[in-house]
Amino acid sequence: MIAETGHFALILLMMLAFCQAILFSPLGIVFRRGSLGLRNTAHLQTAGGVSSLDTGGQHGFWHHFSSALLTPGAVRISPGASLSPMPLWPLPVLICLLALGAQASQIYSFVTSDFTLAMVAQYSHSSTPLMYRIAAAISPDCGATLLWVTLTSSAAILFLIQNAIFKKAENPQAIVSVMGLVVGLLAASVLIDGTPFARLAAPPLDGQGFDPQSQDILDLFYSPALYAGLSGLSVIFAATIAALPRAALHRAWAEMLRPWTLISWTLLGAAMAISAYRAYSQQSWGNWWYWDASENAVLLPWLLATAFLHCLAVLEKTEALKPWTALLALSAFGAGWFGTFLSRSDLLGPLPAALRSSGDNAVLLVGFCVLFAGAYYLFARVAGQLRENADFTLVSRESAMFINSVMLAVAAAIVLIGTVYPLFLRWLGGTIITVGPPFFVQALMPVTLAMLLLMGLSPTLRWRVDGAASVGRRMKLALILSIIVTLFVWMRHIDAPSLPLLGIGLAAWVVTAALGDLWEKLWRHRDHGESKYRNIQLLGPRYLGMSLAHIGMALLIAGGSASSIWEEQSVLSARTGQSIEIGPYNLQYEGVSLLPGENFATRKAKFIVYRNAQPVTELYPEVRYYPIRGVETKESAIWHGRDGDLHVSIGDRAEDSGRIVDVRFLPMMPWVWAGMLLILLGGIINVLTRMILLFKKNGVSAP
Amino acid sequence: MIRLLRLNGPLMLPMLALVMALAFYARPAYAVNPDEMLSDPALEARAREISEELRCLVCQNQSIDDSDADLAHDLRVLVRERLLAGDTNQQAINYIVARYGDYVLLNPPLKPDTYILWASPFILVGLAGLAVFGFYRRKKREGRTTPANLTDQERKRLNEILNPSGD
């Protein structure tokens, strides 16, 4: 009964969401073809000056929207066709409540293990721990889409709250309308592509169990982070669609979207970090990124969101780059949606037929195509009308950020092409090929290195106009230092491959440039009679957030490059009491014990780790056996030392009856994890300060 | 990340028995174990190099060097045998490709089917370069690049306004 209620709530939600899309829609008006040949350019140029807009009237927006859509030609909105102004709040709130209800009822059936439900029977088991029953409800399959619906409808509410407090959006109606459309399409996908509320005619006594590979605390947060990130992107998407016809991509628009961008960007980054760390700790070979469809599905929107983040900063400062920023806003959400579809539909999986998803997610695909065909159509119609105020020279902060955003978009395009190329080649009758990590590394490394070069430069450049000579003067020290670092590394490891070496050198460049800039801003500007503490205040946590993210990125690249060059590995058959040398460590193998877990049996090995004959820690790598699915998983044990990661995993018995042990020492690998944390921290600090600033601004006085 | 047994899609009960049975795809053999390693370190290093280029057929983007799958184990052993028999790296790779096709190569080979793929990074960078170049040229033509003539004093003041926090 609970599940049926949830199902009903979801159906109602979908219908209400489409109603919301239509009711607040800029297209929900009656227009007729008249004889009046109004050029839309004329409207757009006066858009900013139409006073009715500022007082919340909707007619002006509709007018522009429809004329933007339907010119050339004589299209006129029939007077009086505008709908009576309807309060914004009731529908989104109702939809959000229904979504929460549907989600709650679905989670309830997992928690109570109601195996009459097909999805519960497939993804859960009576022995699955409570936490993972909840994870089984929201992580796999249509459960994840339902979570997406819930989070997107919640994001709509958050937007309304933001709008009520700050009144930043000029046409919240249109934003609410587009959000309704997104929620409606996603809900339709949940309902039609495979509903989590379907009952089984012949329910089994127990379920098939939760995917053992995902049974981990960190993995619990993957789905929520990913879909919350995508929900944030959908608000950005909606706000862009709403602003495009009126060419209203101005400072207020950017200010409104800043927190959304930072939050989504941070959440997507968190999802990627989780996925990387899980891959790293679950496999025995210390690799952390495989370029498979599900990873690329997060990487794509993250890259575009990063590009958007930078363009938004430029737009906020100088109202330049409007079309490009809008294109990135649309594409970031589009890439997120398409990536989700790709990884969900298992199109790229080589899995045997029996393992494939039976739902083909056709609705998710059609919804994507319809929504984004419309979005890009609108963009192409009005992009030319966006008035640019690109008042900056080639050597300027704006330029650096603009060019970097273009390179990020290029990187995203390469990832996209590499991901879908085998699919299209197969469908168009070509051979079956694999596009694996070597392609992505070769194609992306040069772009990444060029981005690092600009990344070091960008924060030190002045807005609008800067001189090449003075930039050279400022960057001299950073340049020399990074060359010294590169030479030093190269001399110590003369046979090191060139790309990772360049990666390390450029990382040093970014870090020294960021620190040098900080130093300059703190001390050089003291001559204005300000104390250096005042300077710190002036720099503000927002600058700090940016610096942290940049330094984090540099650490990530340096760590990844270094560990790939200097990795030490040893695979051996170990006997109890045996001592293993790896890197600076010495491990003593203490044998394996068979232990019961919550819903698995585990072989847990014990290693005592010594460094310079001093015990450092104990490591317990495991091999778990999950009887419900009959699957074994490996949980490596990792020690993050000061100069590298010690990565230990165990396998079967070897032929000589020893235990197969795989130990690795990955120098500088902790830098990768520290880098990821710094990037996330940068995002979080930026979000928090942004919010504090906004509150202050609105609470105290207008600028 | 490889999630071999991740089940996507609505339930298909008859399939579930098969899923359980296909546990053989996860039957532990463990990526490179000591029993299969060659005693000659140079040959073993070559074998690792080759293994990293070959895709585990039943995994996602994982090389046979990284894979626990049974077939990956067999292929690793096979590669080592080929090397012991005196094959060059390329010959050993060709031996596997002859049986499984280009699909096993993680690094797609350059041939008519993949011209577009390999050209795409260059095309994209070229297009992006053209677009950026066009952007600055257009801007220059429209004469908006030069800020107004300012005195040094004014310029300094402007900089302070524009870069108050330096971010």
Place this chain on the structure above:
Amino acid sequence: MRFWIAVIPLVLFAALAGIFLTNIGKDQSVIPSALIGKPAPEFSLPPLPGRETGISHADLTQGHVSVINVFASWCVPCRAEHPMIKRLAAEADVPVYGLNYKEKDPQDGVNWLDEMGDPYTAVGMDISGRTAIDFGVYGVPETFIIDGEGKIAYKQVGPIDEKTLEDVLLPKIRELKKG
């Protein structure tokens, strides 16, 4: 001009939807064999314990169409497929050879056939899995149709169901027998 630029996304997304929708239901996991049209590999496999004849390359070059089915006792899809192999052996009127893939204990294969029934003309035991690799096998069960000259004419990956048997395999064999 601008109007036509704006039409591009519409066309692109329609094409995208079209290509995905026409292909979305198809099995993407099947990797077509690289060996189609090529001679079957040289091999010689010993018989199951307690049996007389194994299989070898010579069995496939007798001038008539033959079928090789790769199976294993530990593979449950094979169990589901087995009735179809029986039908195939009965209806196709060609020799159907069994390739018993990687049994842990050679006796397992014998026991399995005793339990399930043995439709095979002869069964060869591939303990190392090497012959299967020569055939490009990557998942059990797989079924190969070999033409009279010993060339691999068709490969079925995964279990044969009634539909595959009637609509694909039997017609293919008939066609090959004709000429």
